[in-house]
Amino acid sequence: MLVVRLIEYDEFTFTDIIIKKFDTILQDNKSKVVWIDVLGLFRTDIIEEIGAKLGIHPLILEDVVNTSYQPKITFYENMIFLVLKFLSYDESVKEIKSEHISFVLSKNFLVTFQEIEDDTFHYVYERIVRENSRIRKRTVDYLFYALINLVIENYAKVLYQIGSEIEELESKVLTTNDKENLKHILKLKNDIVFLRKTLRPLREILFQLGDVESDFFQEANKIYLRDLRDHGNQVLILLDELNESVTVIYEVYMSVINNKMNEVMKILTIVATIFIPLTFIVGLYGMNFKYMPELELHWAYPAVLIIMASIGLSMVLYFKRKNWF
């Protein structure tokens, strides 16, 4: 079920209602911060109705519901439209989950569209509920900042979790020859490809946001936009590092496989090289020729034994000198 919540607050008052009819969605209450939080995207008709009421361009609404869309920002004359992905990391299955989130910021209100009904913005919501929190004293653009900041902080969290997964794998790759390692590397590489696709637009988005010359943002709040940009850069630096680390692990994995193969071949070669010639010798004296004078000699058998022992020994010494074992 699609839920539309209307949250209104200022320093002293706070209301949070679930609305069904959208006629009264904006009561031109300029003194309060108005946040319309839409949870669920599957009822396109309702979203179109809300959009029409709030004067949101149909092109925006198309991008709101199209969850295959990548992060982007577009500036309109009286609105800022921002698409982000909310990422979380499910430790139990080691999987990154992505939720499509859109923001429409106008001078009077902020609308957020969340793909899933779980309230992703819970943490900011709680700060609003608390009576004398900073957020209650500020305008709607600060709310906008706080929500984006929450999203970016979750990126950092996900990256740190992937990072510790990588570190764990790194020591495994060197010690065990588990076939799972390759699958794990593949999974991490795909994670990184996904994260790069999702986070790469961030730099541009935050740069544009920090640069905007409009009156959407109070002068005193512009410092927070710069802060967002810094946070975004930190996330991207971290991502670059993860990417390089996975590449290193892959190379190490390949080297370890090659080393193992080398090892295997050495064992085979040592054993075969020692015993194949000796087997030839014993085969030689197993021949049934009538006239083989050696066979009659008393000391022949011990002599052959000694010769073979010295051949074997010299082989062993040869491999030892070659540092093969």
Added chain:
Amino acid sequence: MLVVRLIEYDEFTFTDIIIKKFDTILQDNKSKVVWIDVLGLFRTDIIEEIGAKLGIHPLILEDVVNTSYQPKITFYENMIFLVLKFLSYDESVKEIKSEHISFVLSKNFLVTFQEIEDDTFHYVYERIVRENSRIRKRTVDYLFYALINLVIENYAKVLYQIGSEIEELESKVLTTNDKENLKHILKLKNDIVFLRKTLRPLREILFQLGDVESDFFQEANKIYLRDLRDHGNQVLILLDELNESVTVIYEVYMSVINNKMNEVMKILTIVATIFIPLTFIVGLYGMNFKYMPELELHWAYPAVLIIMASIGLSMVLYFKRKNWF
């Protein structure tokens, strides 16, 4: 056969005729949208004739008919010339098909040149036919936008199809050792090389289009140009992701081959290392020396069997301890 269609429409009227003589091609009917759709490129003489009538520079016409040309945009004083490739993906043979498409936008008309007679723009055409569609209420620049948008949406479609092909292959590469896998990777790599060649100019083209300071575009329609740019970026991000994914698959493929080889060598080494020394021992007592005292002993045969069994067993334990099987 080359076909020239002349489509004229406004909010209330719509005509679509196939024209043979080009004298009357433009009747200076400024109130209607005029779209001249040329299907087929092989009759250079006719194209030159049309070009002359419409005042299109010969250099443009050269690029219209040269299908080896890559996408590009050129701005002339009174015209915009755009070359794109229309891509489609034939699921049955898993092949990307490319069609050379050119647009000439002037203030009064739009000319499109299609390489193949099949009407690629079918979907937009149907929207024009419908009486109260948005497109009927707009000017020629909106038609231009709608057609380009169609082309870009097809890019996205092709990329998604290639994407699912890649995902399919990814699971195959890990489980089966089919020789087809290499051919498939090669095919995908070539697809990506082709797509990069074809789509890379897109960013520049759409950037220039969105930036143009001219009166080709109605102010109200400029929002659509920005939308095109966003769509183009999405396509290019997707393409980057596909490229990275194919690289990952290739690396996995190489690792799997290496792992297989390792496996094979291990089996060979285990078998050879256990039996070659034992074969030496049995060969030893197969020698025909007259004086081999052991041969006469009653308990010699069982003793040798026991010795060999313990050698074999200790080898097996050694390999087990090394985690070889």
Added chain:
Amino acid sequence: MLVVRLIEYDEFTFTDIIIKKFDTILQDNKSKVVWIDVLGLFRTDIIEEIGAKLGIHPLILEDVVNTSYQPKITFYENMIFLVLKFLSYDESVKEIKSEHISFVLSKNFLVTFQEIEDDTFHYVYERIVRENSRIRKRTVDYLFYALINLVIENYAKVLYQIGSEIEELESKVLTTNDKENLKHILKLKNDIVFLRKTLRPLREILFQLGDVESDFFQEANKIYLRDLRDHGNQVLILLDELNESVTVIYEVYMSVINNKMNEVMKILTIVATIFIPLTFIVGLYGMNFKYMPELELHWAYPAVLIIMASIGLSMVLYFKRKNWF
């Protein structure tokens, strides 16, 4: 022998003479296009003499005769100096040939210096000879454009030929294990390295040429400079594609070698793993111990044969189940 041709033409007249004395090289005939075409570079003294007569800076002349120089463009107050390489592809030996070509464009004349006496500009020359060709009606800057265009079209031709060489090799690499393949890949890689060195400066050169704010070019001809820039970009996109294709081929080549090795090792392992244990068994009953009770048994020989057959068979089944053959 160094040849200096003086070609003068306008819409109605055309003269082409070989000059020996350079006093009269410029007769200040402003109404005609003057093209001085120098074939051969080895007579530095003559080139210096011509340069002095035409007022060309000694630094330019140094670059004209230094054939190891890479393409570049330099703008002087009253001259444009352009160095390009004319490329051609000798199908018979599959080799790229490069000729050092310099252009000096002043407002009144164009001087071209060609490394080889063969007239590379033959095709443009023929157009000039034809009486009512477009080139005859235009000024010297159009001649300049036409010659550069010729050079760039030859780049495209060479790239297409290399491209078809690559495609040919691609199918070969997958099917035959010819040792020639590696040499061919190496040769193509070197070709690409050479082409990148030679063509990379093109983007910058054509960009600068199209951007020049001077009166060297007639306003009506500037459209041709933009056309050059487009052509240059096309060539560079093509080159990128070739480069990527060769990389793909190399990777495929490496995979094929690895696959082959895998194959070889499998055959060895199958044969050795089946027969080495069996050889041990037959060796066992070849021992000459006096007391080996089995040897006396009537059914021992067929029993051993059956045991060995079942060992061999189970091995074969094992490898079959592993999909080894």
Added chain:
Amino acid sequence: MLVVRLIEYDEFTFTDIIIKKFDTILQDNKSKVVWIDVLGLFRTDIIEEIGAKLGIHPLILEDVVNTSYQPKITFYENMIFLVLKFLSYDESVKEIKSEHISFVLSKNFLVTFQEIEDDTFHYVYERIVRENSRIRKRTVDYLFYALINLVIENYAKVLYQIGSEIEELESKVLTTNDKENLKHILKLKNDIVFLRKTLRPLREILFQLGDVESDFFQEANKIYLRDLRDHGNQVLILLDELNESVTVIYEVYMSVINNKMNEVMKILTIVATIFIPLTFIVGLYGMNFKYMPELELHWAYPAVLIIMASIGLSMVLYFKRKNWF
């Protein structure tokens, strides 16, 4: 324990006290350089108190104590905030150590926050103590420069140490086949990844610092900012070189492993190829058929010996001709 030192100096006086109460932290003593050096970051309350007293924005203080933060610079109206990492290299364990360091430069004072209580800035401190050192005659912005310079010089030192570690490893990789080599390469790769993450923001930071159009810096001291930028570039060039060197080592390592494998396989192949056919021959004459006429011949045994010797010899010659040993 968190320590707060207040250092004040001018050309003639110098005081250094540890302060406990922060009321009197700034006595508006404009003629002296004021440096507040905070050692240790774990008492967030104290840091907040200091920040409040000095008018430092809470967003800055968050970044001061968050040691996972990467280097960055932010310009405020009346302050410059800079985060750097102080690197040192522990020779004994061959490990890079990183300390989180923040600078807040205002027009009247400089505050530094160090993660560890060890005084990292010892070397600059000593220069201040010396009575007629250059630093004593200069303003607070020169102190700021001197401290950053110290940090960057330590980067160079660490890079040189990593560089000599790499050179050492390079010769090892070619000569010994120590398994430690791979671990060492992995460790160096991780070092480089870490260094790139830490130092990459440097270029941007120093560029912005050198470009700042403010009155934080005395005109005469701006030359030092440019000097910092040069030093920073040197460090980054060095880092690029190290990165390339490690890549080269890794490739050499892989080649060496491949070469070793080749060697091993050659030995196995030579021995097996010579003796397996010979063993077949001796096995042949070990058969117990009743009717094997050769067995009765007087010269058969020496003949077989000669045949086998010549087979073995020709094999040896074959491998010699192939340059296998």
Added chain:
Amino acid sequence: MLVVRLIEYDEFTFTDIIIKKFDTILQDNKSKVVWIDVLGLFRTDIIEEIGAKLGIHPLILEDVVNTSYQPKITFYENMIFLVLKFLSYDESVKEIKSEHISFVLSKNFLVTFQEIEDDTFHYVYERIVRENSRIRKRTVDYLFYALINLVIENYAKVLYQIGSEIEELESKVLTTNDKENLKHILKLKNDIVFLRKTLRPLREILFQLGDVESDFFQEANKIYLRDLRDHGNQVLILLDELNESVTVIYEVYMSVINNKMNEVMKILTIVATIFIPLTFIVGLYGMNFKYMPELELHWAYPAVLIIMASIGLSMVLYFKRKNWF
């Protein structure tokens, strides 16, 4: 020993003296070109004395004597400071030698600092000595140009020598399997890493030099700065090409090793696959069972021989059909 030479010249006069006392180093002789050439850097005190006399900033002098410093340029109000590396290639040991060289250009004089006493600038010096050379007629900025040009020409020379070394190696890698090849590739890779570190700053340096808006350079000489920039670009294009060539060689080397291994494995597999089954057969009839009816048959021995021959032959045909030899 550190030597300081004072060279003064104009079109008609020339003096070259070695000076010991630096009081009279500048006699404000504006009509002549003054070049102070300092050979050797180890006497920091003398260099500081010279610097003080000429008004050179201490920061510059630090960089002059610090030979680990990379190339850079810094513009001061009344001076240009340039650091370059003079490269030469010692053919006998195939080694690149690098010398640290600094230039300080003021409006009245040029100071050069050379790391080694050998006069690197010999070639320019000789041109100055010659009475009616161009350099004698020009100002100090032309001398500056001439010296830098000499340095860059030497870069080109070194790169050509490395280039021919690479070409030589390329043919070796394909034909011989010399272990030296890997060492040689490693050496070349390190050379390239070193050259990239040293030459990469060149582009920026020459760009800034050509762009400078100062009165250091006579208008008529600015053409030479542009010429330097062109030369620098040529050198960097060449370096890129060398880098790509070495990468190609490395890949070919790896392919050759892999091919060799394949070859080796094939020989082993052919021999083992043919003879191991045959050895089993002969072992079979070497068993000592009492009841083996075949042994008694007259035609058994030749029958077994024929069977074995046909097994061997069919194996050989199998491998032939697989194109293994």
